[in-house]
Amino acid sequence: MGKNIESVSASEALEFLKAGNIRYLSATANGAAVSPWLRELTASEGQEPYAAIISCADSRVIPESIFSAGIGDLFVMRNAGNVVSDQLLGSLEYAVESLGVRLAVVLGHTGCGAVSAAMKDADGRKYISYVTKAVRAAIGDETDAYKACVLNVKNTVASIKRAFEINDDDDDCVVIIGAIYNIESGKVEFFDGGSKHEYYDN
DSSP: OOOSSOOOOHHHHHHHHHHHHHHHHTOSSOOSOOOHHHHHHHHHHOOOOSEEEEEOOOTTOOHHHHTTOOTTTEEEEEOGGGOOOHHHHHHHHHHHHTTOOOEEEEEEETTOHHHHHHHTTOOOSTTHHHHHHHHHHHHTTOOOHHHHHHHHHHHHHHHHHHHTTOOTTOTTSOEEEEEEEOTTTOOEEEEETTEEEOSSOO
């Protein structure tokens, strides 16, 4: 999956996200640009997000706040358990091909209810089972909650790469990475090349 328009590079986008998360750690409110002027500008000129975020629908996980992002900064897709679906892939394809996004981050989080339910083998009600079955396939028999969250994120990253036939050695491809958001500390840990890379000290 390539790009059709000039845009912020993947490495630049990652630096924006890292810097935004650092600001968030000491913030009491989202100080990003949300002015009436910016609303009017993006309404007339369109959106130019610098990154796509695929995150859980958990109400404690707010990508725009976590990365100190404003209107038009992030193209956010959310569902319980940050799992892959055809609809999600279609949304991501639009972000890359039409909006020029070069970096997509699969953002899992600690204390994820979907992961917890999958670990307990609890499918719940009719439609919830679609989520827990997908997560259970990703985490297998893992019993550690944090490791299970990481496995779920890595599986989503791998699934997206397979779907779009992404070659990590191709500089023209969108970059797909994973991350875990700690709902207590507010820190984000990114995964680079399938392995954990901590940008912040614990």
